[in-house]
Every structure is written in structure tokens, then in C-alpha cells.
Amino acid sequence: xxxxxxxxxxxxxxxxxxxxxxxxxxxxxxxxxxxxxxxxxxxxxxxxxxxxxxxxxxxxxxxxxxxxxxxxxxxxxxxxxxxxxxxxxxxxxxxxxxxxxxxxxxxxxxxxxxxx
Amino acid sequence: xxxxxxxxxxxxxxxxxxxxxxxxxxxxxxxxxxxxxxxxxxxxxxxxxxxxxxxxxxxxxxxxxxxxxxxxxxxxxxxxxxxxxxxxxxxxxxxxxxxxxxxxxxxxxxxxxxx
Numbered sequence: 001x002x003x004x005x006x007x008x009x010x011x012x013x014x015x016x017x018x019x020x021x022x023x024x025x026x027x028x029x030x031x032x033x034x035x036x037x038x039x040x041x042x043x044x045x046x047x048x049x050x051x052x053x054x055x056x057x058x059x060x061x062x063x064x065x066x067x068x069x070x071x072x073x074x075x076x077x078x079x080x081x082x083x084x085x086x087x088x089x090x091x092x093x094x095x096x097x098x099x100x101x102x103x104x105x106x107x108x109x110x111x112x113x114x115x116x
Numbered sequence: 117x118x119x120x121x122x123x124x125x126x127x128x129x130x131x132x133x134x135x136x137x138x139x140x141x142x143x144x145x146x147x148x149x150x151x152x153x154x155x156x157x158x159x160x161x162x163x164x165x166x167x168x169x170x171x172x173x174x175x176x177x178x179x180x181x182x183x184x185x186x187x188x189x190x191x192x193x194x195x196x197x198x199x200x201x202x203x204x205x206x207x208x209x210x211x212x213x214x215x216x217x218x219x220x221x222x223x224x225x226x227x228x229x230x231x
Contacts, residue, residue, distance in 0.1 A: 058218075101168070101212050103211065103217070107162070109159060
């Protein structure tokens with residue numbers, strides 16, 4: 001079974017631009033979560049989507065948004081990029097039977113975003 | 117609030133020896149899951165092992181085992197017979213009702229395996 005895929009793997013943007021990252025979950029997985037990883041802040045939860053609806057949201061400004069399509073693929077968008085948005089963005093998918101603490105997340109390889 | 121604490125920023129271990137990576141957690145939930153992930157320098161997070169709060173036996177997956185001490189709220193990862201390829205960052209994580217089943221992660225421990 002194919003794993004979680006993320007595109008692109010690397011991205012260089014300049015301040016003020018916007019960017020869209022894509023994530024394709026493992027087949028059959030209905031939940032997709034996004035994380036930002038930086039050396040200073042570690043792994044921070046951005047949001048989770050389940051059946052095309054945002055189910056959970058972290059403490060990030062409104063410049064960060066996402067969506068999920070009917071095939072469970074997800075995109076996240078960052079508008080008006082800032083230098084501090086440079087990070088590794090990780091996507092994770094899970095089966096998610098709903099309210100399940102045993103739900104294991106499987107991660108993609110990440111997209112490394114550099115903002116100049 | 118839920119919290120994961122990994123107190124070892126970095127650790128060294130000799131190849132073929134066993135190593136324990138510490139993880140303590142804080143939660144008021146009765147039902148929760150504990151996870152360990154490995155992150156090599158390539159960046160991908162690799163799921164290693166899972167322990168449920170009601171599991172009476174410690175989880176094992178190949179060379180990985182989880183030393184679960186519920187009363188002490190600790191979930192240490194034990195890697196037996198370390199290999200050079202085990203050099204990576206290791207993250208402890210938790211998932212429970214509080215916070216709407218969001219997975220929260222510790223700061224990680226960087227493991228260096230010496231030949």
C-alpha cells in the first residue's frame with residue numbers, strides 16, 4: 001500500500017507570496033493532519049481535516065488555511081508569507097474512526113519551505 | 117492540559133547495545149494512546165510503536181519496546197541491539213480526549229549510535 005505523499009518536496013518563496021502544499025493520504029484513510037516543524041518551536045499542530053471538514057485547529061494565524069477534497073486529498077495554503085514561515089511542513093493521515101485515542105498517524109516525507 | 121516531556125536532548129549509544137529514551141506525560145484523561153516516532157535526517161516521521169492506556173502488557177515491535185509505567189506517567193522507549201541506522205530524532209506523542217484527540221508531541225531526543 002502506498003504511503004502518504006506530499007508535493008512539492010522543496011519550495012523557495014519570497015516574503016509576501018503565497019504557497020499551496022499538497023498531501024495525498026494512504027488509501028482508505030479519511031483524516032489528514034498538518035504540522036509545522038521548526039528547530040525553535042518543534043512540531044506544532046496546524047489543523048486536521050476529516051470528511052472534507054476541519055475537525056481541529058491549532059494556534060496559527062488565519063494566513064494558514066487548508067481544505068480536504070472528497071478523495072481525502074488535502075491542501076494547505078499559506079498567504080502573505082513571512083520569514084518565520086520557513087519550516088518543514090508534515091502531513092499525516094489516519095483511518096480515524098472518530099474520537100479514537102488509538103488512531104495512529106502515518107506521516108509523509110514533508111515539504112521543506114524556505115521563505116527569502 | 118496535556119503535555120509530553122522528553123528530558124534528554126541528545127544521547128549516545130554504542131552499536132549493538134541497548135538504549136532507553138525517556139518520556140513522561142501529563143494528562144487527566146483515563147483513555148489515551150502513546151506513540152513513538154523516529155525522524156531520520158531525511159525528515160520523514162516513521163511510526164515505531166503504540167501503547168494504549170488500558171494495555172496491561174508493554175508493547176513490543178521487533179527491537180523496539182515500550183516501558184509503560186502508568187502510575188508514574190512514563191512511556192520510555194527501549195531500543196535493543198542498536199544499529200547505526202537508528203541514529204535519528206525520536207519523538208514521544210500522546211492522543212486523548214482532552215484537546216479533541218489532537219496528537220501532541222514532545223521536543224524529541226536525538227540519538228547517536230557509535231560504531
